[in-house]
Amino acid sequence: MKTDDLIRGLAADTRPQRSLESGLALALAVGLAGAVALFAMILAPRSGMPRLLMEPRVLMKFVVSLSLAAVSVWMALRLVRPGANARSLVWTLAVPGGVLAVGVAAELLVTPAQGWMPGLIGHNAVYCLSLVTLMGAPVLAARRYLP
Structure with a gap:
């Protein structure tokens, strides 16, 4: 095949494609609906x-998770573009890390030292880890199967 034939073939394939941003938004919406279900x-x-969601410890879990998700989506959208510089974007991961560090420091300040180890693992660690993974699966599956 000659270069001109390849260019003509590529130009003839003019099916409208969903933009990366709209595909990702649709996958996140479908995945979120699946996770909520x-x-x-x-x-x-x-x-x-509702009362529990106002507790600072529980609220911090959402803040850390949402900041990590926002930074990750933003980085993914930037890094899939040709010529993207990953080195300048790595520092954005410091935002959720900083939020987490502030939360951990605050927790250590208000918790007595003898409660640090039991609080580190908790009572439902295995249950929580398996359910968080299970509820994240719809988001991953939605992106895989959406056009």
Whole structure:
């Protein structure tokens, strides 16, 4: 095949393609819906959930997770473009790391030293790790199967 034939062939394939941003947004929306459905089926919201969500320890989990997700999506969208410089973007990961460090420092300040190790692992660590992984699966699956 000659170069001109390849160029003509590529130019003839003019099917509209979904932009990366819209595909990612759709995958995140479908995945979030799947994760919420799994949460409702497996765990079901507790009766004191609104009050519990205002607790600083619980709120910090959401803040760290959402900041990491936002930075990750932003970096992914930037790095898939040709010529992107990954070195300048690595420092954005310091944002969720800094938020986490502030949260850990605050927790260590308000918790007595004898409660540090039990608080590090918790009572439901295996249960929590397996459910967090399970609820993250719809987001991963949604991007894989969406056009």
